[in-house]
Amino acid sequence: MYRIIFAALVLAFAFVPARADAGVTFKLRDAVVTSGVVSKIRIDAVDAAGKPVAVSNLQVRVDMSPDAMADMTADAKISAVNGGLVVETNIYAPGRWAVIVSGTANGKPVKVSLTVTAKRKSAEAALPPPANPQPKSGQERKILYYRNPMGLADTSPVPKKDSMGMDYIPVYADEMAKTPGAIRLTTEKMQRAGVRTTVVTRMALDKTVRATGTVAADETRQAVLSARFTGFIEKLYVSQTGDVVRAGQPLMRVWVESADLLVKSADYIGSLQSGAQDHAASAAALLRQYGVSPSELTAMAKSGVPTRSLTIVAPASGTVMEKPAVQGMHFATGDTLFKTTDLSRVWILADVSERDLAAVKKGQKAFVSFRDSPSESFEGTVLLVYPELNAATRTTKVRIAVANKNGRLRIGQYADVRIAVPGAAASALTIPASAVVDDGTRQVAFVALPGGLFEPRKLTLGARNGDSVEVRAGLKEGEHVVTSGNFLIDAESNLQSALQSFRK
Template identity: 30%
Template sequence: MKKYIIYIGILTAGLILGWLLFGNSSNSEEKHNHESSQTENQQWTCSMHPQIMQPEPGDCPICGMDLIPAETSADGLEKNEFKMSNNALALANIETTIISNTTNSAGSLTLSGKINENEKTNAIQTAHFGGRIEKLFVNTTGEKVNQGQQLALIYSPELVTAQKELLTAIESKTKDLTLYKAVRNKLKLWKLSESQINKIEESKAIITNFPVYANVSGIVTKKMVEEGNYVKEGQSLLMISNLTTVWADFDAYEKQLSTIKKGDDITITTNTNPNKELKAKISFIDPVLNTSTRTVVVRAELNNRNGELKPGMFVKGVLASSNVKSNKKTIISVPKSSVLWTGKRSVVYVKKQGDEPIFELREVTLGNEIGEHYEILNGLSENEEIVTNGTFTVDAAAQLQGKKSMMSPEGGIVVTGHENHIGMQDTGNDQNGEAEVVNRIKVDSKFQDQLSNLFTSYLAIKDALVNDNTKLTQTSAITFIDNLEKMDMKLLKDSKSHNVWMPILEVLKSSSNKISSTTEIKIQREYFVSLSNNIIKSIETFGVNRKVLKQFCPMANNDKGAFWLSLDEEIKNPYFGQAMLKCGSTEATIK
């Protein structure tokens, strides 16, 4: 018995010794392998810019801060994919639709355009003789005038002299008839009528102020002089347009031109009365392509004797040409509400198949406009599920997660200045009309001074756009870039101010570079939207020790509306310039 107890003790001691020698080393090796695997897969990111991911430590390529180890992500999502909770989808009323192939059997093509004056009926009323306008009977544009109506009284020293010559010629009429006729003809060349000349002869009195009569009937669309101005012979006084007929000018893209020809029937509706259809024919197709918009003007002439059609009105035309009808094909189309536009890019959000609500940003190529849908030429396939309601909300969620989005094709959080009021419905005003300063951050006064200089160069860009001066806009943008490079980020000593400024800085750089690289005013105004949004955000957040007015135009940015900043209460619209200078309103004052 004693012998068995000794054997059991030896066996137990051997097991303990084996565990100490080999088991611990196995665990150490496993731990070492695990740590080694972790090190190999370790990613490094920036605390200020979580979209930055690098396989090794170093500096952030955006702000220069030291990278930190990134937490391991278990979602396995791509950069253009992101999740939303089911609760968030329900609260935001997100709706999706599975797309399918359809047959384009409607045989129609929808074009957008606007009403313009019929240039063939425009007339310029000129001064037939030089002098000073003593009285102007047309005070405003929009006034209706009739042919033969008196428009102005002009004092002309030349006519006074010519009348004296006529009275002298009358006295020697029997001796020198030729001189008499020459003086009368001289007065006729200045558009004096026979009755006026006869009245001068009969009264033998000098007329000092001569009337100017309208040559045509119509509406005064442009007033070129004011009372008291001096005018030269032949100088333009008024533009008079006969609006009994108007033009409906539509923009057709290159790919649509093969289906449009002169003489095609087109059905036109206006935003004012969308239920009333106007029938017309295509009367003109511009032979020159607009290289900036890649469109051609397609025109129809409309009867407007009742005056319902006003120049500047937006209209929609549905074209039903024989070419369109014969071009029946299977296509993919999506609702207009599912497409987001940003410059030359068009994007949709695709919902990935599976139990979790995962969305993917997808760039698409648009074809023809078919009613309330767009034809998709490239980017989507049949049976894919896309967001059709709440698309802007989904895009905002992508931005907040630092994923690829409409305004950030490379990913990263984009600061637009309107995160809390998607669609620009909230102006951010308090009851006194003053801008509510949300999360105002106190920063070094030197940074505020640098921001003030940047704001001054922003105002130069704005003023250049107001005056439609593309060259000055370009050079002002270059000055803006110079001032932007002088902004010292080291003055932002806390992470909160740094975190706000960095995304603003990136958009300001991108927008100002785009403006400075072109003289196409349409493109300059397009990027001025994002430039303004981020200047607004920076001033609302950091302040510039100036009273700044935040102004808004509802028709800018493709009727989505756009803000800009000014120091002047008078509205001077940079998005339309002289064409619609007064369009807009002051929405808030930033103190």
Template identity: 30%
Template sequence: MSAHDGPAAGPPLGRWQKFRMVMKVVELRLRFVALMAATGLGFAYWDAIWNRYEKWNRPAGPAHAETSDFEHYCPMHPTVVQPSAGSCPICGMPLSKRQKGEETPLPAGVLSRVALSPDRIAQAGVRTVAASYAPLTETVTTVGTVEIDERRLRRIASKTKGMARVEKLHVDYTGIKVEAGRPLAEVYSPELYQATQEMLLHHRNVQARPAGASRALGDPQELVRLAAERLKLWGITQGQVDAILKAGAAETRLPILSPIDGVVIRKGVVEGDYVAEGQALFEVADLTSVWVKARIYENQFALVREGQAVRATVESYPGEVFEGRVAFVEPVLDPRTRTAVVRYDLANADLRLRPGMFAAVTLESPVAEAPAFRARLASRPDAGRARKATLTVAEQEKCLVTNAKLGSMGDPLPVEVDGRKLWICCAGCEVKLKGTPARYLARLDPAPKDAVLTIPESAVVDAGTRKVVYVEAEPGVFEGREVVLGPPSAGRYPVLEGLAPGEVVAAAGSFLIDAESRLNPRAAGKPRTPEKAAEAGGGSTRR
């Protein structure tokens, strides 16, 4: 063997040795993969592993009481919330059950409720006033025109049979003043002349007839009378008939006389015209009394009635007022203008008011006399109820404090106030009623004559489909309530429904309160549906 030869090769590996060597290599690689996988899982689930570690090593603490998912609250005082059932400490009403976090259903008639701290009230400038009775007058001002009194208008037409010729005009232009019986024109008619001749013939026969003559052919005097009646049908007066009989000669011209004193406002013929029977010749109007017609819109109908005082002014006589009373209101509405005509009569002896003049018409009506309020006056408490020492639940109807219907919050409770037995809806109202009895007892008094319940215009939030006011149910707690109002007058709204006398409303800052209820609807609450109200009414029984 050469010195350059390498060491001698070892003995060749057997099959089993080769297999073990391959498995060791695989084992080493699998360990490396497992180590890498464990490291990755540790990084991925480190938070969960650490949380479990802390939980296992945390010392045991005191046992916690099991909490309920429900709570109990007072529907009239939502700030009263208790974990268990019971009665409201304020009003004594049984508490209602609800799930925690559920919106509080508001009492019937209340749209929203907002609680404000004194600081918030001062910052918002909220000012409150009480709803009170006041006499309101609704004023309607509109444009009118002076027109002819249709009852004093006469149209003179031709009454002669056939065609008649206008021979002469005594009134040859319009605007002339005429007196009753004055001739306006003279017409000629052959039929009239013939009828006049027949009457004269019968009259001559009467004069020529000897006394005691036979009447076999009829009474000539009766024939004269019949002929005269025929002439009267053509417009000839009895005086004209007597004048014809006295003269003994037939007139070829028939004078057309004015039937009334007045002014000729229309002349329909000229001399030489031929006119037929029934054709209008003149129109004469008595202008010593005229009409003033004004138009009112349909939303003002309730404020106008017959006999109502009305006044008008015209530009021709500045500072002068022409007063009268509504004589007629048209029952039909003009579909084009959506207006109806109101008319009143006006004396015009000096003829200063001319038909066609424009007038500014003003109608003033007490709001209490409007039909909507008259209907409610019938249902208002009478004076006898206010003087009774004891009232039944049916007579009182509503709680004097909350204005809620008696029985809607459980059995009504009797209470003695100033020697009178009254009823309240819950025990919480007794303190308020006895604390300020004059404020609440005033709600039993009938409304003063010609007065309506009113609130300031600034207290009303017009939401488009409804009008809302915010009533101060408690100090700092305002409830939104829908009201039915009449038309505003003198800065105040008359109240038809929704408020009682003495209830306090937000007169300034009501829009800020409304904005707060919209921005925080959860705190404002949710109006109670009729079904919910029925359930609450049926489920709350006072022991």
């Protein structure tokens, strides 16, 4: 009697129409379906007057237990038929399921969640065909043995209690799966364990290598101005670091102290005055090596007197990074006076993990973002994979060239790097990484089969891309794999395998 009343309440609750936006009410015609077979769920979409409403851009999702199992889904498709909606789905486990329909009605988006109840067709049909059948009506279930309630590898052929007074748990013949390690769970157990599944799909899998790095100066765009003779700095035209200079721009005026330079200047003037043009040309070339400009050579040729005041110019365009030169300072041959760097292009030195090194090659495209503007991305090119591995971090430096327009990027700035590896797998069978149980020696996924059966499959994995991983062997497209609760299933599977081995 109580069962009849409860069933009536469930049906009455299931047939309550659900109101969505845009003045549309969705009425569920089929509140009870059969699990394990393809079912058609009919839904009416009507307005306040009860007239049918056309719904376009239809999408549907079928989730197990609307209040507990939001990610355990069943395959489903939806279509508009004869003024109503029809959802075709294969709900593979009994229990309450949410049918979530969304689309566009009256020019507005609509979304509604309807609840259906999936019931087993029969005790026999709930199990996979080759699995151990349930006993016939009135027939007692056969007990194989009793197992320890705490999961210890201890069994008993007769009922008993453990040291704490807990009853040993009976193991029935119809619960044992033929596949080693496979286990059978009731809907209640699946909900308590938080079991969620997803469908094995095939997709293009372009691997992306992620790393962190820092901005560094392009070594090919650095320049150093060193003294080639001794003297004093009379005047600085560029007096601070950070200034941007162009090639040939005057940096400072110096007074020449070097007797060697004065002798070479006199030799140049004497060659001109004696008409030895070839020797004068050689002397002029030597003076240019000392930093004497063509205009100053011309001035000495006209005056006939070696100059003791020279203007030193920037050897290349760039930003002044270091400036040891100070006005009035004495300098000697070899002293560094200025260091400049052209920052219109910089390097990103990324620390790439050892496991990803095989996928990174010279010439690949890279995309770099920075903490001050994470939404903005800079495109670059891989120039070099360094030949040395850091033993402490197990990473290798990868050099990436990036254009630095308007000087946005600063030396030492942290960077987030993504290196695209095209063609990692053109069309690969993929599952979420969370579906893989990896114990260090093997990779396993649990496949959800009809009747609450979960079968372990040993996997051969391939490329990874974010949260997805390629499966090269072990699964088939369209199968359902467990993505949450799989570690608990794995523990139960190992326990059953151990118990079976223990009894042999």
